Amino acid sequence: xxxxxxxxxxxxxxxxxxxxxxxxxxxxxxxxxxxxxxxxxxxxxxxxxxxxxxxxxxxxxxxxxxxxxxxxxxxxxxxxxxxxxxxxxxxxxxxxxxxxxxxxxxxxxxxxxxxxxxxxxxxxxxxxxxxxxxxxxxxxxxxxxxxxxxxxxxxxxxxxxxxxxxxxxxxxxxxxxxxxxxxxxxxxxxxxxxxxxxxxxxxxxxxxxxxxxxxxxxxxxxxxxxxxxxxxxxxxxxxxxxxxxxxxxxxxxxxxxxxxxxxxxxxxxxxxxxxxxxxxxxxxxxxxxxxxxxxxxxxxxxxxxxxxxxxxxxxxxxxxxxxxxxxxxxxxxxxxxxxxxxxxxxxxxxxxxxxxxxxxxxxxxxxxxxxxxxxxxxxxxxxxxxxxxxxxxxx
Numbered sequence: 001x002x003x004x005x006x007x008x009x010x011x012x013x014x015x016x017x018x019x020x021x022x023x024x025x026x027x028x029x030x031x032x033x034x035x036x037x038x039x040x041x042x043x044x045x046x047x048x049x050x051x052x053x054x055x056x057x058x059x060x061x062x063x064x065x066x067x068x069x070x071x072x073x074x075x076x077x078x079x080x081x082x083x084x085x086x087x088x089x090x091x092x093x094x095x096x097x098x099x100x101x102x103x104x105x106x107x108x109x110x111x112x113x114x115x116x117x118x119x120x121x122x123x124x125x126x127x128x129x130x131x132x133x134x135x136x137x138x139x140x141x142x143x144x145x146x147x148x149x150x151x152x153x154x155x156x157x158x159x160x161x162x163x164x165x166x167x168x169x170x171x172x173x174x175x176x177x178x179x180x181x182x183x184x185x186x187x188x189x190x191x192x193x194x195x196x197x198x199x200x201x202x203x204x205x206x207x208x209x210x211x212x213x214x215x216x217x218x219x220x221x222x223x224x225x226x227x228x229x230x231x232x233x234x235x236x237x238x239x240x241x242x243x244x245x246x247x248x249x250x251x252x253x254x255x256x257x258x259x260x261x262x263x264x265x266x267x268x269x270x271x272x273x274x275x276x277x278x279x280x281x282x283x284x285x286x287x288x289x290x291x292x293x294x295x296x297x298x299x300x301x302x303x304x305x306x307x308x309x310x311x312x313x314x315x316x317x318x319x320x321x322x323x324x325x326x327x328x329x330x331x332x333x334x335x336x337x338x339x340x341x342x343x344x345x346x347x348x349x350x351x352x353x354x355x356x357x358x359x360x361x362x363x364x365x366x367x368x369x370x371x372x373x374x375x376x377x378x379x380x381x382x383x384x385x386x387x388x389x390x391x392x393x394x395x
Contacts, residue, residue, distance in 0.1 A: 005180075010142055011142035011253075012258070013258075016363035017170040017195070019244045022082060023246040024270070027056075029075065030043060032357070034272070035354060037066050039354040049247075051241065054096045055099065056075065060100050088243075120309035124306060126305045140260035141184040142184075150172075167195070170243070174191040191232065255269075268281065294389040311344065
């Protein structure tokens with residue numbers, strides 16, 4: 001986003017019940033099942049969900065104890081947890097087809113360590129990380145508030161709170177903010193579309209959503225009434241995979257920075273940490289967040305690149321968007337490279353990624369979340385490099 005002038009910027013979020021997020025959740029459920037059985041299992045699982053049908057496909061390498069029957073059961077339990085027990089899509093009777101096969105030996109030979117060869121990247125590609133001072137979680141504000149609205153609706157729905165009675169799992173949000181000289185100063189419009197039970201009017205849904213939106217935004221940020229859109233098309237009863245086919249990896253901008261920063265193009269869910277699409281993107285967020293948390297800059301974008309089978313990154317690039325406080329970006333890249341080993345093995349060991357920690361990432365964004373030391377989740381959101389970065393730059 002620009003640092004000067006006045007402009008509007010919009011980001012969207014989708015709920016855990018959105019068809020694509022149902023697919024992401026199931027793919028990460030499969031991944032966690034394999035990592036629970038073997039921390040070094042290899043998984044690349046894609047999921048398709050549609051009317052009462054769930055299809056898993058992809059490549060795995062792991063213990064025989066993770067059977068197709070087990071994975072079909074876990075897929076149903078994931079759907080149950082999200083809350084789907086509808087005629088067109090139910091955890092009870094959806095047909096589950098599992099088409100996972102062994103990982104290609106040609107891919108494995110590039111990734112596996114052998115002799116003096118370290119583990120290589122699971123594919124070529126570019127990955128980005130980003131952080132900024134717009135929110136307490138150092139995330140872009142439009143995405144932060146879009147996620148927050150839907151998380152609060154989901155929390156109330158899951159707790160069976162009467163204030164959201166009648167709302168169902170599928171939902172989307174969109175928040176547009178006004179920026180002045182690179183800083184968000186107010187909200188200009190909010191869109192929330194949420195699935196609901198038969199018989200509810202558009203106005204009833206609007207009044208259920210209104211207080212959640214109001215309490216999710218900063219104090220003093222009032223949505224103009226004529227720019228507050230709830231279920232703009234009217235009725236939204238048929239939702240989830242019964243209303244729209246869902247696929248793993250179709251919400252990569254929702255998963256990352258809401259369009260406020262570049263994206264390398266690779267999806268995350270269903271991929272084990274040898275896939276740098278996922279692990280290196282986590283490492284980039286980790287480094288960018290620590291740079292901003294250390295006060296070295298107000299914004300930070302990082303890009304890394306890899307070649308399949310090669311352990312070291314081919315490039316590491318920093319952009320502080322003119323907000324670096326007398327920080328040489330080339331020096332910053334060198335310092336960070338010395339602090340964190342950015343090989344696939346180095347990343348997964350530093351961030352402890354070979355664990356069944358991925359289901360919680362499958363909805364409401366992979367970044368800007370709170371690390372949980374007990375569960376070992378969201379380690380890439382820690383700011384434990386801050387003291388070392390401050391020392392390196394005399395802060």
